[in-house]
Amino acid sequence: MLSSVMLEYLSVGINFEQGEDSDMKQWVIFDGDNTLWDIECLYNQARQNLIKELADLGVCPEEAEIFQRMTDVELFQSLGYSQERFPKSFSKTLLHFKPLSSDLDVEKVEEMARTVFTSNPTPFKGAAKTIHWLKRHFKIGLLSAGPRQSQLRKIQHFCSGDDSLFDAVEVVSLKTPDVLRDFCLGNNINPSHSWMIGDSLKHDIKPALSIGLNAIHVNSENWSELEVDGHLQMMGFDKVGSIEEILGVFEEKMELA
Numbered sequence: 001m002l003s004s005v006m007l008e009y010l011s012v013g014i015n016f017e018q019g020e021d022s023d024m025k026q027w028v029i030f031d032g033d034n035t036l037w038d039i040e041c042l043y044n045q046a047r048q049n050l051i052k053e054l055a056d057l058g059v060c061p062e063e064a065e066i067f068q069r070m071t072d073v074e075l076f077q078s079l080g081y082s083q084e085r086f087p088k089s090f091s092k093t094l095l096h097f098k099p100l101s102s103d104l105d106v107e108k109v110e111e112m113a114r115t116v117f118t119s120n121p122t123p124f125k126g127a128a129k130t131i132h133w134l135k136r137h138f139k140i141g142l143l144s145a146g147p148r149q150s151q152l153r154k155i156q157h158f159c160s161g162d163d164s165l166f167d168a169v170e171v172v173s174l175k176t177p178d179v180l181r182d183f184c185l186g187n188n189i190n191p192s193h194s195w196m197i198g199d200s201l202k203h204d205i206k207p208a209l210s211i212g213l214n215a216i217h218v219n220s221e222n223w224s225e226l227e228v229d230g231h232l233q234m235m236g237f238d239k240v241g242s243i244e245e246i247l248g249v250f251e252e253k254m255e256l257a
């Protein structure tokens, strides 16, 4: 038997009657990190640099990785997506295994971590093409969470000079239902005929569904302890394996409309 969430979802379609003159617009709202561009490889690379540094000091690589990952999750409780958290997880890991490390050594490993904020992430294959295709039918939003300056730099890099790629861009510290609701109200978005697309079940899909947006989950290598774990039983949204597959989902919806 279908759940009420599923029944509600099945009743949602694309309303092509809502043209440019309608008061409420249909939108597709994207998440940025690990949805449009790959930041996980930057975090993995920085982590590998720390592990190598510690291995040279005689620390077991597996133990170092487990401790850093665990510390990062713990620090998220107090620091969230702030720019302090990841470097602090590196220095805490160093000091856990090598308590007598100098200030210079601490600064060195924190600097390794900060490379994730200054490197330009690679856009996923087909991301820009997907957005250009969707722009023919929808307004396009970008709601990105994280340190503001770092996010703005990544967005600028992704747009590569095309200022008209997104109709609205906002950087927030965390995507909560209230934050998504405010984004919809501020941009005159009709949630029941619009979509949130992201890699995080917890921070993209769950808050989107809670305010009546439709949602598409993009499977992506990400910080799974935080973004996915504990939410795998969620229902009522489409799932794709890559950003390129989004087009197929919308084409199917259009055929059904």
Ligand SMILES: [Mg+2]
Residues within 6 Å of the ligand: 031, 032, 033, 034, 035, 198, 199, 200
């Ligand atoms: Mg993301």
